[in-house]
Amino acid sequence: MSQESNPLLLFWIAHYANGESLPEFDPETGRVNLFKEIDQPRLIRFGWYPFTQNLADLLKKHGIRVSISLLNPCELKLGKGQRLIAFRRNLIHQAGIHTCLRCGAYWQFRDRHGSSALPISHATQKQSDKEGRLFESPICPNCGAANPLICHNCKVFIGRTESCPICKTSLPRVIIRDSLEIRTASYFLGFQETIEDRNRKVLIQIFPSGRIEISDGSD
Numbered sequence: 001m002s003q004e005s006n007p008l009l010l011f012w013i014a015h016y017a018n019g020e021s022l023p024e025f026d027p028e029t030g031r032v033n034l035f036k037e038i039d040q041p042r043l044i045r046f047g048w049y050p051f052t053q054n055l056a057d058l059l060k061k062h063g064i065r066v067s068i069s070l071l072n073p074c075e076l077k078l079g080k081g082q083r084l085i086a087f088r089r090n091l092i093h094q095a096g097i098h099t100c101l102r103c104g105a106y107w108q109f110r111d112r113h114g115s116s117a118l119p120i121s122h123a124t125q126k127q128s129d130k131e132g133r134l135f136e137s138p139i140c141p142n143c144g145a146a147n148p149l150i151c152h153n154c155k156v157f158i159g160r161t162e163s164c165p166i167c168k169t170s171l172p173r174v175i176i177r178d179s180l181e182i183r184t185a186s187y188f189l190g191f192q193e194t195i196e197d198r199n200r201k202v203l204i205q206i207f208p209s210g211r212i213e214i215s216d217g218s219d
């Protein structure tokens with residue numbers, strides 16, 4: 001799969017000390033400016049910005065796929081000696097999903113990566129086994145289907161097995177677990193600086209959901 005498979009959510013603008021700026025996409029023509037064209041020594045501020053409808057329409061004519069997101073602009077003011085780091089990256093995660101065989105709905109029990117690409121549901125049914133241990137299993141958020149936990153004939157707890165140990169009735173699963181590859185585009189913004197021969201790197205990762213993660217490290 002190509003790196004271009006996700007529509008762009010944010011574009012960059014480099015701001016210079018004299019009030020000029022260089023945007024990734026020219027708002028009049030849609031022409032692309034390359035990151036390497038940024039005049040780094042004159043740079044005082046750099047940001048990632050969501051697309052406006054006008055810019056999205058213009059870029060569509062150039063075959064550039066963008067999404068109008070509700071993300072906030074994220075700007076970085078660069079201090080003396082701070083070197084800009086900015087890039088976008090498609091990341092692939094393996095996400096555990098539940099699928100309902102009755103209605104075809106699928107959902108994530110939780111969303112660690114903030115991808116918001118899949119619906120999330122925490123709904124579960126609870127049942128105790130003979131020893132009183134609580135057993136939880138997911139409920140379909142769309143149709144309410146759930147895996148049988150008790151044999152309807154014998155009223156015995158069957159847990160995860162697919163047939164009753166007593167009457168041998170078949171009790172097939174309707175909710176199955178699977179894993180899915182989720183692709184998300186993350187946007188990075190930060191700087192590097194060298195202070196007394198030590199290299200410090202501060203990096204903000206912006207997830208498509210708007211969640212941000214900041215790392216501050218030195219080596």
Ligand SMILES: [Zn+2]
Pocket residue numbers: 100101102103104105140141142143144145
């Ligand atoms: Zn369902």
Ligand SMILES: [Zn+2]
Pocket residue numbers: 151152153154155156164165166167168169
């Ligand atoms: Zn039974």
